[in-house]
Amino acid sequence: MRRSGKLSLAALLVFCAIRADAAEKGLIIRAGDLLAQPFIDATSAGKVTPAQPVTIVERRGAWVNVDASGKSGWVRLLNVRLEPAVAIIGPNKAAPNAKPTGMTSLLRTGSSGRTVTTGVKGMDEEDIRNATPNYVEVALLDTMAVDAADARANASRASLTERSVAYLDKKRGK
Amino acid sequence: MTRRLLYRLLAIVTMLGMTTQAIPQFGGLGGIGGLIKGVKNAKNLSESFRNISEPEEIKIGGDLAGIILGVAPLIQDSAKQRYVNRLGRWLALHSDRPDLPWKFGIIETDDVNAFSMPGGYVLITRGMFEGMRSESELAGVLSHEISHVVRRDHIAALQQSLRNSALTGFSDYVSGGGIVGSVVKTAIINAGKDIFTRGLNKSDEFDADRMGVVVAARSGFSPFGLVGVLQTLSAAPDAKGNALMNRTHPLPIERIDRLDRAMGTGMDALALADVKVPSFEQPKIPEAPQQTPVRKKVKRKT
Numbered sequence: 001m002r003r004s005g006k007l008s009l010a011a012l013l014v015f016c017a018i019r020a021d022a023a024e025k026g027l028i029i030r031a032g033d034l035l036a037q038p039f040i041d042a043t044s045a046g047k048v049t050p051a052q053p054v055t056i057v058e059r060r061g062a063w064v065n066v067d068a069s070g071k072s073g074w075v076r077l078l079n080v081r082l083e084p085a086v087a088i089i090g091p092n093k094a095a096p097n098a099k100p101t102g103m104t105s106l107l108r109t110g111s112s113g114r115t116v117t118t119g120v121k122g123m124d125e126e127d128i129r130n131a132t133p134n135y136v137e138v139a140l141l142d143t144m145a146v147d148a149a150d151a152r153a154n155a156s157r158a159s160l161t162e163r164s165v166a167y168l169d170k171k172r173g174k
Numbered sequence: 175m176t177r178r179l180l181y182r183l184l185a186i187v188t189m190l191g192m193t194t195q196a197i198p199q200f201g202g203l204g205g206i207g208g209l210i211k212g213v214k215n216a217k218n219l220s221e222s223f224r225n226i227s228e229p230e231e232i233k234i235g236g237d238l239a240g241i242i243l244g245v246a247p248l249i250q251d252s253a254k255q256r257y258v259n260r261l262g263r264w265l266a267l268h269s270d271r272p273d274l275p276w277k278f279g280i281i282e283t284d285d286v287n288a289f290s291m292p293g294g295y296v297l298i299t300r301g302m303f304e305g306m307r308s309e310s311e312l313a314g315v316l317s318h319e320i321s322h323v324v325r326r327d328h329i330a331a332l333q334q335s336l337r338n339s340a341l342t343g344f345s346d347y348v349s350g351g352g353i354v355g356s357v358v359k360t361a362i363i364n365a366g367k368d369i370f371t372r373g374l375n376k377s378d379e380f381d382a383d384r385m386g387v388v389v390a391a392r393s394g395f396s397p398f399g400l401v402g403v404l405q406t407l408s409a410a411p412d413a414k415g416n417a418l419m420n421r422t423h424p425l426p427i428e429r430i431d432r433l434d435r436a437m438g439t440g441m442d443a444l445a446l447a448d449v450k451v452p453s454f455e456q457p458k459i460p461e462a463p464q465q466t467p468v469r470k471k472v473k474r475k476t
Contacts, residue, residue: 026405029431040439059307061445062398077401078434081427082409123245123285123299124418125371133240133363137247141239141295144248144255145277151263160264160394163444168384168436 025083028052034073038063045073222344223333230348232293238366239295246281249300253454262316268392269324287419290319292328308448314400318386327378335365373422380432396446404430
């Protein structure tokens with residue numbers, strides 16, 4: 001955990017909320033093993049085939065726990081794409097039993113996403129073509145900038161830990 | 175008849191007068207002598223982008239940000255705007271251009287999209303912001319946009335777009351000077367509109383994905399956040415709110431595939447537990463007069 005103290009309870013609730021939200025349907029991209037644990041050298045719990053439908057039970061870093069034709073196991077996040085129709089419906093409709101209550105409902109606010117709403121105008125090619133630059137808004141945006149010290153102090157409060165990571169090559173191989 | 179003819183003649187003379195008056199204002203562009211001088215001294219607009227300075231980049235960025243903000247203004251929520259600025263600046267500090275005057279903004283539209291402009295401008299739509307599963311996903315999106323700025327992808331695209339333009343006078347644009355400056359500004363804004371509606375090169379997007387996951391990971395976020403976002407996008411290929419994003423980017427599934435090849439399993443150890451984006455729901459604070467007697471009661475009890 002990268003956040004501690006008061007936030008741990010909140011984090012636990014958030015974790016529960018993520019699990020409740022995760023009634024997403026996906027499709028396997030490439031053939032491979034369904035692993036018993038979220039590690040590359042974990043034992044195989046079965047096979048997955050391209051375009052095989054799966055239900056995402058949990059997301060954990062590079063891995064997702066899926067229910068694949070009745071078998072449960074882990075596959076790489078990068079080996080699953082979401083099934084179109086289900087994701088548009090949204091998690092609330094997909095999981096009617098997971099009624100948010102109390103803290104969980106608060107934490108869910110504004111992050112369930114992918115709901116199709118109307119009312120506010122969208123942003124298409126024509127809008128951009130016809131746009132007149134709004135310099136009042138640009139000036140407002142300028143005033144919202146924070147300096148490096150502010151960003152560092154905030155990251156420190158959030159217990160974000162800097163790490164040394166090298167840039168990736170186009171094809172690093174597996 | 176004669177009066178009408180007189181008016182016509184007057185109108186023609188006036189027009190001619192305007193034309194001859196306008197020419198000298200174009201300075202280097204006006205007259206044979208000026209034209210030769212202009213060609214000798216002034217660079218073609220496209221060439222001017224070759225060794226662009228940071229203040230020049232920021233100037234262009236402001237004009238391009240104005241386009242997007244002209245379509246969708248900033249959301250009026252200072253807590254959320256401060257949050258993305260602190261997060262965005264923190265991420266940018268882990269890029270190769272930590273000292274740009276980075277600015278981040280959430281803009282008022284249901285559409286799912288994010289934009290960046292030269293010099294450190296990054297805008298994310300409210301529709302996209304609200305669709306984030308976690309802070310790592312938001313960090314992934316912002317880091318992707320930061321990477322475009324770091325790599326100067328828009329500058330290269332502008333250069334490409336204006337390569338056939340005979341316009342000169344970039345310095346007039348930068349100093350905000352006169353008619354030449356405004357002609358150049360219009361050309362840059364129109365080229366910017368091309369970029370926002372047609373997109374950058376596909377390869378720029380793949381490169382920004384690869385750099386973005388590293389910037390996010392360096393900043394203490396899971397590098398798999400961006401992958402989660404791409405999954406969400408892959409699930410809604412026909413959503414109206416994703417139309418512009420889809421038209422200006424390679425297919426999400428293709429981007430996932432490229433990231434998979436580049437990341438392999440080497441970044442697995444950098445994955446972290448996902449933390450949700452704060453809700454920003456303020457707990458309702460009772461008004462002061464109601465609060466006072468409650469406090470007194472508590473004091474008496476203790």
